[in-house]
Amino acid sequence: MTSRKKLVAFAAFVFLVAGCASTSRIKPPKLVEKAELIYPLEAKLQHIQGDVLVGMSVGVDGTVQDVQVLRSSGFPILDEAAIDYASKLRFRPATIDDRPVASHTQMLLKFRLRRGEVFPANWVENVRSLQNELRKARGERRRKLLQQLLESYIAFARYAERQPDPSLGYKVKLVVSPAVRERWKWFWGRDPASFAVLDDFLQRTDEPGLVSIAENELYSLLLEATQRVRARLSRQRDPDERDRQMLASLETYLDQHFQQFRRQP
Incomplete structure:
Protein backbone atom coordinates (compact mmCIF):
# COMPACT_ATOMS: atom_id res chain seq x y z
CA MET A 1 0.00 0.00 0.00
CA ARG A 112 -9.30 8.77 -1.91
CA LEU A 113 -8.22 11.16 -4.63
CA ARG A 114 -5.55 13.72 -3.96
CA ARG A 115 -6.04 17.24 -5.19
CA GLY A 116 -4.88 17.47 -8.79
CA GLU A 117 -4.55 13.70 -9.13
CA VAL A 118 -7.11 13.33 -11.90
CA PHE A 119 -5.80 14.09 -15.37
CA PRO A 120 -8.24 15.96 -17.65
CA ALA A 121 -10.71 13.53 -19.20
CA ASN A 122 -10.60 15.46 -22.49
CA TRP A 123 -6.81 15.24 -22.85
CA VAL A 124 -7.01 13.15 -26.04
CA GLU A 125 -9.41 15.62 -27.67
CA ASN A 126 -7.20 18.57 -26.69
CA VAL A 127 -4.09 16.93 -28.13
CA ARG A 128 -5.81 16.03 -31.38
CA SER A 129 -7.02 19.62 -31.71
CA LEU A 130 -3.44 20.89 -31.31
CA GLN A 131 -2.19 18.36 -33.84
CA ASN A 132 -4.80 19.47 -36.38
CA GLU A 133 -3.88 23.14 -35.93
CA LEU A 134 -0.20 22.29 -36.35
CA ARG A 135 -0.83 20.88 -39.82
CA LYS A 136 -1.92 24.33 -41.02
CA ALA A 137 0.17 26.66 -38.84
CA ARG A 138 3.36 28.39 -39.95
CA GLY A 139 6.06 30.54 -38.38
CA GLU A 140 5.64 31.80 -34.83
CA ARG A 141 2.12 30.39 -34.56
CA ARG A 142 3.46 26.92 -35.30
CA ARG A 143 6.20 27.26 -32.70
CA LYS A 144 3.69 28.28 -30.03
CA LEU A 145 1.48 25.31 -30.86
CA LEU A 146 4.48 22.98 -30.73
CA GLN A 147 5.37 24.33 -27.31
CA GLN A 148 1.81 23.76 -26.10
CA LEU A 149 1.86 20.22 -27.46
CA LEU A 150 5.19 19.49 -25.78
CA GLU A 151 3.95 20.84 -22.45
CA SER A 152 0.83 18.69 -22.72
CA TYR A 153 2.87 15.60 -23.59
CA ILE A 154 5.31 16.12 -20.72
CA ALA A 155 2.50 16.75 -18.22
CA PHE A 156 0.78 13.54 -19.31
CA ALA A 157 4.01 11.51 -19.26
CA ARG A 158 4.86 12.63 -15.74
CA TYR A 159 1.32 11.93 -14.57
CA ALA A 160 1.46 8.45 -16.10
CA GLU A 161 4.75 7.71 -14.32
CA ARG A 162 3.12 8.59 -10.98
CA GLN A 163 0.02 6.56 -11.83
CA PRO A 164 1.37 3.42 -13.57
CA ASP A 165 -1.98 2.26 -14.91
CA PRO A 166 -1.53 0.21 -18.12
CA SER A 167 -4.85 1.54 -19.44
CA LEU A 168 -3.21 4.96 -19.83
CA GLY A 169 -1.34 3.43 -22.74
CA TYR A 170 -4.57 3.39 -24.72
CA LYS A 171 -4.72 7.19 -24.47
CA VAL A 172 -1.15 7.36 -25.75
CA LYS A 173 -2.03 5.05 -28.63
CA LEU A 174 -4.87 7.36 -29.67
CA VAL A 175 -2.65 10.42 -30.16
CA VAL A 176 0.65 9.14 -31.54
CA SER A 177 1.46 8.52 -35.20
CA PRO A 178 1.06 5.07 -36.82
CA ALA A 179 4.85 4.66 -36.93
CA VAL A 180 5.14 5.28 -33.18
CA ARG A 181 2.22 2.94 -32.46
CA GLU A 182 3.97 0.21 -34.41
CA ARG A 183 7.36 0.82 -32.76
CA TRP A 184 5.93 0.35 -29.25
CA LYS A 185 3.28 -2.27 -30.11
CA TRP A 186 4.42 -4.66 -27.38
CA PHE A 187 3.54 -2.12 -24.69
CA TRP A 188 -0.12 -1.44 -25.43
CA GLY A 189 -2.35 -2.78 -22.67
CA ARG A 190 0.61 -3.86 -20.54
CA ASP A 191 2.48 -0.65 -19.73
CA PRO A 192 1.57 3.08 -19.77
CA ALA A 193 4.31 3.65 -22.39
CA SER A 194 4.15 7.37 -21.61
CA PHE A 195 7.53 7.87 -23.30
CA ALA A 196 5.84 7.25 -26.67
CA VAL A 197 4.29 10.74 -26.67
CA LEU A 198 7.77 12.28 -26.63
CA ASP A 199 8.85 9.95 -29.42
CA ASP A 200 5.81 11.19 -31.35
CA PHE A 201 6.74 14.82 -30.68
CA LEU A 202 10.22 14.35 -32.10
CA GLN A 203 8.66 13.12 -35.35
CA ARG A 204 6.76 16.40 -35.68
CA THR A 205 9.48 19.04 -35.37
CA ASP A 206 13.15 19.91 -35.75
CA GLU A 207 12.99 23.09 -33.63
CA PRO A 208 16.37 22.87 -31.78
CA GLY A 209 15.21 24.24 -28.42
CA LEU A 210 12.08 22.10 -28.25
CA VAL A 211 13.88 19.02 -29.57
CA SER A 212 16.48 19.30 -26.81
CA ILE A 213 13.80 19.45 -24.10
CA ALA A 214 11.89 16.53 -25.61
CA GLU A 215 15.02 14.40 -25.99
CA ASN A 216 16.06 14.88 -22.37
CA GLU A 217 12.59 14.04 -21.12
CA LEU A 218 12.31 11.04 -23.44
CA TYR A 219 15.69 9.66 -22.40
CA SER A 220 14.73 9.82 -18.73
CA LEU A 221 11.40 8.08 -19.37
CA LEU A 222 13.03 5.37 -21.48
CA LEU A 223 15.50 4.58 -18.71
CA GLU A 224 12.67 4.35 -16.18
CA ALA A 225 10.70 2.06 -18.49
CA THR A 226 13.78 -0.11 -19.05
CA GLN A 227 14.30 -0.49 -15.30
CA ARG A 228 10.62 -1.27 -14.82
CA VAL A 229 10.59 -4.03 -17.45
CA ARG A 230 13.91 -5.50 -16.28
CA ALA A 231 12.61 -5.65 -12.71
CA ARG A 232 9.48 -7.45 -13.87
CA LEU A 233 11.55 -9.96 -15.87
CA SER A 234 13.83 -10.60 -12.89
CA ARG A 235 10.82 -11.75 -10.86
CA GLN A 236 9.70 -14.25 -13.49
CA ARG A 237 10.81 -17.86 -13.32
CA ASP A 238 10.06 -18.27 -17.03
CA PRO A 239 10.66 -14.92 -18.77
CA ASP A 240 7.53 -13.65 -20.48
CA GLU A 241 8.06 -13.29 -24.24
CA ARG A 242 6.16 -10.03 -24.40
CA ASP A 243 8.29 -8.50 -21.65
CA ARG A 244 11.40 -9.66 -23.49
CA GLN A 245 10.19 -7.97 -26.66
CA MET A 246 9.44 -4.79 -24.71
CA LEU A 247 12.94 -4.72 -23.26
CA ALA A 248 14.50 -5.40 -26.66
CA SER A 249 12.57 -2.54 -28.28
CA LEU A 250 13.64 -0.14 -25.52
CA GLU A 251 17.30 -1.09 -25.75
CA THR A 252 17.27 -0.91 -29.55
CA TYR A 253 15.76 2.58 -29.50
CA LEU A 254 18.24 3.77 -26.88
CA ASP A 255 21.17 2.42 -28.90
CA GLN A 256 19.93 4.00 -32.12
CA HIS A 257 18.98 7.43 -30.79
CA PHE A 258 20.80 8.07 -27.52
CA GLN A 259 24.34 6.79 -27.90
CA GLN A 260 25.67 10.24 -26.95
CA PHE A 261 23.64 10.18 -23.71
CA ARG A 262 24.71 6.65 -22.80
CA ARG A 263 28.41 7.48 -23.22
CA GLN A 264 28.19 10.29 -20.68
CA PRO A 265 29.60 9.41 -17.21
Missing part, protein backbone atom coordinates in the same frame (compact mmCIF):
# COMPACT_ATOMS: atom_id res chain seq x y z
CA THR A 2 1.52 3.30 -0.99
CA SER A 3 0.84 6.94 -0.18
CA ARG A 4 0.82 7.53 -3.95
CA LYS A 5 -2.38 5.54 -4.13
CA LYS A 6 -3.83 7.34 -1.13
CA LEU A 7 -4.65 4.00 0.41
CA VAL A 8 -5.45 3.90 4.09
CA ALA A 9 -6.13 0.45 5.45
CA PHE A 10 -6.52 -1.31 8.73
CA ALA A 11 -7.13 -4.96 9.49
CA ALA A 12 -9.35 -6.50 12.14
CA PHE A 13 -8.66 -10.16 12.73
CA VAL A 14 -11.39 -12.63 13.64
CA PHE A 15 -10.99 -16.30 14.49
CA LEU A 16 -13.58 -19.01 14.42
CA VAL A 17 -11.91 -21.64 16.55
CA ALA A 18 -14.12 -24.32 18.03
CA GLY A 19 -13.37 -25.79 21.42
CA CYS A 20 -10.53 -23.43 22.26
CA ALA A 21 -10.39 -22.83 26.01
CA SER A 22 -7.83 -20.04 26.04
CA THR A 23 -7.27 -17.27 23.52
CA SER A 24 -3.73 -16.76 24.81
CA ARG A 25 -2.59 -19.64 22.59
CA ILE A 26 -3.97 -17.98 19.45
CA LYS A 27 -1.91 -15.80 17.14
CA PRO A 28 -3.72 -13.93 14.34
CA PRO A 29 -2.54 -13.97 10.72
CA LYS A 30 0.04 -11.33 9.88
CA LEU A 31 0.35 -9.58 6.54
CA VAL A 32 3.77 -10.39 5.07
CA GLU A 33 3.38 -9.70 1.34
CA LYS A 34 1.54 -6.66 0.08
CA ALA A 35 0.12 -6.07 -3.37
CA GLU A 36 -0.28 -2.91 -5.42
CA LEU A 37 -3.67 -1.32 -5.05
CA ILE A 38 -4.80 -0.18 -8.49
CA TYR A 39 -7.12 2.81 -8.32
CA PRO A 40 -9.11 2.31 -11.56
CA LEU A 41 -8.51 5.08 -14.06
CA GLU A 42 -12.22 5.21 -14.90
CA ALA A 43 -12.99 5.87 -11.23
CA LYS A 44 -10.41 8.66 -11.09
CA LEU A 45 -11.72 10.35 -14.19
CA GLN A 46 -15.25 10.24 -12.78
CA HIS A 47 -14.02 11.44 -9.36
CA ILE A 48 -15.36 8.28 -7.71
CA GLN A 49 -14.22 7.73 -4.12
CA GLY A 50 -15.36 5.37 -1.39
CA ASP A 51 -14.60 2.78 1.30
CA VAL A 52 -14.77 -0.99 0.85
CA LEU A 53 -14.77 -3.45 3.75
CA VAL A 54 -13.60 -6.87 2.58
CA GLY A 55 -13.52 -10.17 4.44
CA MET A 56 -10.84 -12.72 3.61
CA SER A 57 -10.47 -16.42 4.32
CA VAL A 58 -6.79 -17.15 4.94
CA GLY A 59 -5.57 -20.71 4.44
CA VAL A 60 -3.03 -22.62 6.50
CA ASP A 61 -0.41 -21.69 3.89
CA GLY A 62 -1.10 -17.97 4.31
CA THR A 63 -2.75 -17.44 0.93
CA VAL A 64 -6.12 -15.75 0.58
CA GLN A 65 -8.64 -18.44 -0.31
CA ASP A 66 -11.75 -16.28 -0.67
CA VAL A 67 -12.69 -12.60 -0.61
CA GLN A 68 -16.12 -11.16 0.12
CA VAL A 69 -17.32 -7.56 0.14
CA LEU A 70 -18.77 -7.06 3.62
CA ARG A 71 -19.62 -3.41 3.08
CA SER A 72 -19.76 -1.98 -0.42
CA SER A 73 -18.49 1.43 -1.47
CA GLY A 74 -21.62 1.78 -3.56
CA PHE A 75 -19.50 1.64 -6.72
CA PRO A 76 -18.87 -1.76 -8.34
CA ILE A 77 -15.65 -0.51 -9.92
CA LEU A 78 -14.12 0.20 -6.48
CA ASP A 79 -15.51 -3.01 -4.97
CA GLU A 80 -13.89 -5.04 -7.77
CA ALA A 81 -10.56 -3.23 -7.32
CA ALA A 82 -10.67 -3.99 -3.59
CA ILE A 83 -11.39 -7.69 -4.22
CA ASP A 84 -8.55 -7.89 -6.73
CA TYR A 85 -6.15 -6.24 -4.28
CA ALA A 86 -7.15 -8.43 -1.32
CA SER A 87 -6.89 -11.66 -3.32
CA LYS A 88 -3.18 -10.98 -3.98
CA LEU A 89 -2.18 -10.50 -0.34
CA ARG A 90 -0.17 -13.09 1.54
CA PHE A 91 -0.18 -13.68 5.28
CA ARG A 92 1.76 -15.56 7.88
CA PRO A 93 -1.02 -17.98 8.85
CA ALA A 94 -2.83 -17.83 12.14
CA THR A 95 -1.69 -20.38 14.71
CA ILE A 96 -2.99 -22.21 17.76
CA ASP A 97 -0.16 -23.48 19.93
CA ASP A 98 2.16 -22.72 16.99
CA ARG A 99 0.11 -24.92 14.67
CA PRO A 100 -1.07 -23.16 11.46
CA VAL A 101 -4.84 -22.94 11.13
CA ALA A 102 -7.29 -21.41 8.68
CA SER A 103 -8.72 -18.07 9.76
CA HIS A 104 -10.72 -15.04 8.70
CA THR A 105 -9.69 -11.40 8.62
CA GLN A 106 -11.20 -8.11 7.52
CA MET A 107 -9.66 -5.07 5.87
CA LEU A 108 -11.08 -1.62 5.22
CA LEU A 109 -9.78 0.00 2.04
CA LYS A 110 -10.29 3.72 1.54
CA PHE A 111 -10.07 5.05 -2.01
